[in-house]
Amino acid sequence: MPAHDTDRTEPDRTEPVDPADPLSRERAHLSASRSALRAMREDVENLDIKDVTANWVNAVVLTAQIEDRIKALADLSHTPLFFGRLDYLHTVGAAEAEGSAGERPLPEAAEMRVYIGRRHVHDADGDPMVIDWRAPVSQPFYRASKKDPQDVGLRRRFGYTAGELTAYEDEHLSDTDTASDTDATSDTGAAHTSKLLQAEIERPRVGPMRDIVATIQPEQDEIVRAGLSGSVCVQGGPGTGKTAVGLHRVAYLLYAHRDRLARTGTLVIGPNKSFLHYIEQVLPALGELEVKQATVDDLVTSGDGAGIEIRGTDEAAAAVIKGDARMAEVLRRAVRSHVTPPTESLMVVRGSRRWRVPAYELEEIVGELQARDIRYGAAREALPQRIAHQILVRMEEAGEAPDDRVQDAVARNAAVKAVVKAIWPPVDPAKLVLRLLADAEFLAEHADGVLTPAEQSTILWAKPARSPKSAKWSAADAVLIDEARDLVARTHSLGHVVLDEAQDLSPMQYRAVGRRCSTGSATILGDLAQGTTPWATASWAEALTHLGKPDALVEELTAGFRVPRDVIAYASRLLPHMSPGLAPVSSVRESPGDMSVQQVADEADLNDSIVAACEAALTHEGSIGLIAADARIPDLAKALEAAGHAFLSPGEETTAASRLTLVPASLAKGLEYDYVVLDEPTAIVTGEPDERTGLRRLYVALTRAVSGLAVRHSAPLPPALTT
Structure with a gap:
C-alpha cells in the first residue's frame, strides 16, 4: 500500500483480503482507517459557519480553531496511522476506554481488539477504529507484561517500510489467549527483545527528531503519564530518551487536561534555536499544534521585555556572578530603595x-x-x-x-x-540594572554583605552605556532585567513548562523559568554529566530549589536506547573524571555500533583524514554529523569545500540529498546523528575554560552518535580515554 499524502483526495486502492493471511487483514484495516481519517478531515473542511457566529470576532476565532483541527487530522505520509494492537481477554468498560479528550468510548459489544495510534480515528457511525496512544485503554500497550498482563491476551507490533505495513510481531501475555491469527508469527517474549521494536529504535534518521510513541518503554511511560499537579525532574544520560519523554508528556497532558491547559498555556524551553528546530516536528506529528517553543533568552527579551537586545557577552567570571541567586537580593534592595518615607503632610x-x-x-x-x-x-x-x-x-x-x-x-x-x-516613584527595570552595572556606589550600597568588593568589581561595566537602548546587554544581564521586572510586576504563569538541557542553567535563569510556571507545573529534563557552562548546576535539589519546585519528583533513566554499546562505554570513561558518582548509561542496543579511533601523523594530515571519514560515513544510510571544537570549524569547512562536499549548519534540516552537518561542539548538545565524525578530542577539551567543562563538552560530542562513531586526532587523546 502506498504512503498517503496529506492532500490526497482520491479513494484508497483496495486490495483483495485473504482471510487466512493476518497481514492482509491488517493492511485492510489500515486502508479503512486512512479512509475514515480522510472522511473526518473532510467533515471539518465542509463545515459552514456563516450562520453560526454572532460577529466577525467569533468568526475569526472559530475559523482558526477549524484550521487547527484540519491540521491535526492530517494523514502524514511518513508516520504510520497505527503501530500496535491489543487483544483484551474481557470487555473493556466505557470508563476504561473513554479518554479525557471527549472521544466516544468503545461499544460494549465490540470485539475487544484495540488498534493503538498517534491519534483517534472513528468510522461513520462514530465507533473507534484507532485509539489515541494517550487514552487509558492504550496504556497496557506500554506497560503490560507476562507478570502483569493487565487483561491483555495479545500485544501486536507493526513494522512499516516507506509507509507500507510490511510486518507484524506478536507477544502472548496470557496462556489463556487463543486468538487464531496470532500463530502467524512466533512469540518474541518480553518487550525489550522485540525485533520490530529494536529495529524502530535503531532506524536511521534524516531530518528533524521524530516521535518515539511506538517505542515508549514502561519506565518512560510512567513519567509521560504523571499527573499535571506535580512537577517531575528527569535525570537521563545520552540516548535514554529524556527529551522525547518530555515532549510526549506535553502531548499526554494536553490530551488529559486540554481545557485547563488551553486556558493556562504550555511552553517547551530548549538551550538554543538549533535544538528547537530539531525537535519542532515531534508535537505536530502527535496532533498537538499549539505548544510554543523558546529559549531562555527568548523568554527574557520578548513580551514585556521587548526592546532588550542581547548584543554583548560576559567573561565567564562575570557571568557566574550575574547568574548567582544572590543577585536576586541585590535587585530586591535596589528596587525597594526607590521608596522615600514621607516628611510632609x-x-x-x-x-x-x-x-x-x-x-x-x-x-x-x-x-x-x-x-x-x-x-x-x-x-x-x-x-x-x-x-x-x-x-x-x-x-x-x-x-x-x-x-x-x-x-x-x-x-x-x-x-x-x-x-x-x-x-513611591515608578521603576524602569532596564534602567535599574543599567545603574547597578554602571554605578559603583549604587551597586556597593545594595550589594553590601551580599557580594564581596571583588565580585562587585567583576560585574561592573568598564564602559557604562548612556541608556538601556545603547547598552550591549549580555544574556546574563537580560535575566537580571527579567528579575527586576518581576519585582515590579508579577510575571504571567503558564499551566505547564518543559525545560530541556536544564543542567546548564544558572540559578537566576532557573528563577526566570520558575516565574513562568509559578502557579503551574514543570517537567525538567537534563543530565548532570552534560553540564558545560561555568555555572552548571551541581545537583537537581539545588536546581529545583531555584526553580521554585523543591518538591518535584526526581526520576532517573539509565537505559540507553539510541547510543550503541561500544560508543557509550567509550564515552563513559570520562565520567569518573568529570561527574564522579553518576551512574553510567547501560545501552540496551543489540548492535555494538561501528566505532573507530585513529591517530594521524601530524595536524597537516588531520583534515584529509576527517574528509575521508566523512566520505566513508556517507556510504551508509542516515545523517552524518562532523563535530569539532568551535575554533576548528573554519578549517574543516574549507577542507570539505575543497573536497567538493556540501554541508549544512546545525538547525538546517537534513534531507536524503544533503546529509552532512558541520557542528561546532558548543551547539552539539541535544542533537543526534546516525554517524558522527569527531575531530581532535583534545581541542574540544582545551577550548573550554577548565578541564571538567572540557571533558563534559567532549562527553556530549561523543554521545551524539546513533549508529557509528569515527574519532580522528593528531594530538594525544585526553588521558581518561586512554585508560
Missing part, C-alpha cells in the same frame, strides 16, 4: 473643603505596604487608594456620605498623584 482640596493627611499617617501606610512585601508596582497602585481611604474616613466623620466613586476621584487627585510619585 498631604492636603487635598475638594470644593470648599480641605482634607489633611499628616506625614505620620502617610508613613504608616507606606510601612504597611512595605511589610506586606508585595510587588513594587502593585504597592504603588495601592498607595493612592489607601491615602484616599484615609480622606474618606475624615469625610464620614464630618457627616458626609462618600461612595467608591468619591474614593476613586480622590485617588486621582493631582496632590495625591504628586505625593505618590514622590514617595
Whole structure:
C-alpha cells in the first residue's frame, strides 16, 4: 500500500483480503482507517459557519480553531496511522476506554481488539477504529507484561517500510489467549527483545527528531503519564530518551487536561534555536499544534521585555556572578530603595473643603505596604487608594456620605498623584540594572554583605552605556532585567513548562523559568554529566530549589536506547573524571555500533583524514554529523569545500540529498546523528575554560552518535580515554 499524502483526495486502492493471511487483514484495516481519517478531515473542511457566529470576532476565532483541527487530522505520509494492537481477554468498560479528550468510548459489544495510534480515528457511525496512544485503554500497550498482563491476551507490533505495513510481531501475555491469527508469527517474549521494536529504535534518521510513541518503554511511560499537579525532574544520560519523554508528556497532558491547559498555556524551553528546530516536528506529528517553543533568552527579551537586545557577552567570571541567586537580593534592595518615607503632610482640596493627611499617617501606610512585601508596582497602585481611604474616613466623620466613586476621584487627585510619585516613584527595570552595572556606589550600597568588593568589581561595566537602548546587554544581564521586572510586576504563569538541557542553567535563569510556571507545573529534563557552562548546576535539589519546585519528583533513566554499546562505554570513561558518582548509561542496543579511533601523523594530515571519514560515513544510510571544537570549524569547512562536499549548519534540516552537518561542539548538545565524525578530542577539551567543562563538552560530542562513531586526532587523546 502506498504512503498517503496529506492532500490526497482520491479513494484508497483496495486490495483483495485473504482471510487466512493476518497481514492482509491488517493492511485492510489500515486502508479503512486512512479512509475514515480522510472522511473526518473532510467533515471539518465542509463545515459552514456563516450562520453560526454572532460577529466577525467569533468568526475569526472559530475559523482558526477549524484550521487547527484540519491540521491535526492530517494523514502524514511518513508516520504510520497505527503501530500496535491489543487483544483484551474481557470487555473493556466505557470508563476504561473513554479518554479525557471527549472521544466516544468503545461499544460494549465490540470485539475487544484495540488498534493503538498517534491519534483517534472513528468510522461513520462514530465507533473507534484507532485509539489515541494517550487514552487509558492504550496504556497496557506500554506497560503490560507476562507478570502483569493487565487483561491483555495479545500485544501486536507493526513494522512499516516507506509507509507500507510490511510486518507484524506478536507477544502472548496470557496462556489463556487463543486468538487464531496470532500463530502467524512466533512469540518474541518480553518487550525489550522485540525485533520490530529494536529495529524502530535503531532506524536511521534524516531530518528533524521524530516521535518515539511506538517505542515508549514502561519506565518512560510512567513519567509521560504523571499527573499535571506535580512537577517531575528527569535525570537521563545520552540516548535514554529524556527529551522525547518530555515532549510526549506535553502531548499526554494536553490530551488529559486540554481545557485547563488551553486556558493556562504550555511552553517547551530548549538551550538554543538549533535544538528547537530539531525537535519542532515531534508535537505536530502527535496532533498537538499549539505548544510554543523558546529559549531562555527568548523568554527574557520578548513580551514585556521587548526592546532588550542581547548584543554583548560576559567573561565567564562575570557571568557566574550575574547568574548567582544572590543577585536576586541585590535587585530586591535596589528596587525597594526607590521608596522615600514621607516628611510632609498631604492636603487635598475638594470644593470648599480641605482634607489633611499628616506625614505620620502617610508613613504608616507606606510601612504597611512595605511589610506586606508585595510587588513594587502593585504597592504603588495601592498607595493612592489607601491615602484616599484615609480622606474618606475624615469625610464620614464630618457627616458626609462618600461612595467608591468619591474614593476613586480622590485617588486621582493631582496632590495625591504628586505625593505618590514622590514617595513611591515608578521603576524602569532596564534602567535599574543599567545603574547597578554602571554605578559603583549604587551597586556597593545594595550589594553590601551580599557580594564581596571583588565580585562587585567583576560585574561592573568598564564602559557604562548612556541608556538601556545603547547598552550591549549580555544574556546574563537580560535575566537580571527579567528579575527586576518581576519585582515590579508579577510575571504571567503558564499551566505547564518543559525545560530541556536544564543542567546548564544558572540559578537566576532557573528563577526566570520558575516565574513562568509559578502557579503551574514543570517537567525538567537534563543530565548532570552534560553540564558545560561555568555555572552548571551541581545537583537537581539545588536546581529545583531555584526553580521554585523543591518538591518535584526526581526520576532517573539509565537505559540507553539510541547510543550503541561500544560508543557509550567509550564515552563513559570520562565520567569518573568529570561527574564522579553518576551512574553510567547501560545501552540496551543489540548492535555494538561501528566505532573507530585513529591517530594521524601530524595536524597537516588531520583534515584529509576527517574528509575521508566523512566520505566513508556517507556510504551508509542516515545523517552524518562532523563535530569539532568551535575554533576548528573554519578549517574543516574549507577542507570539505575543497573536497567538493556540501554541508549544512546545525538547525538546517537534513534531507536524503544533503546529509552532512558541520557542528561546532558548543551547539552539539541535544542533537543526534546516525554517524558522527569527531575531530581532535583534545581541542574540544582545551577550548573550554577548565578541564571538567572540557571533558563534559567532549562527553556530549561523543554521545551524539546513533549508529557509528569515527574519532580522528593528531594530538594525544585526553588521558581518561586512554585508560
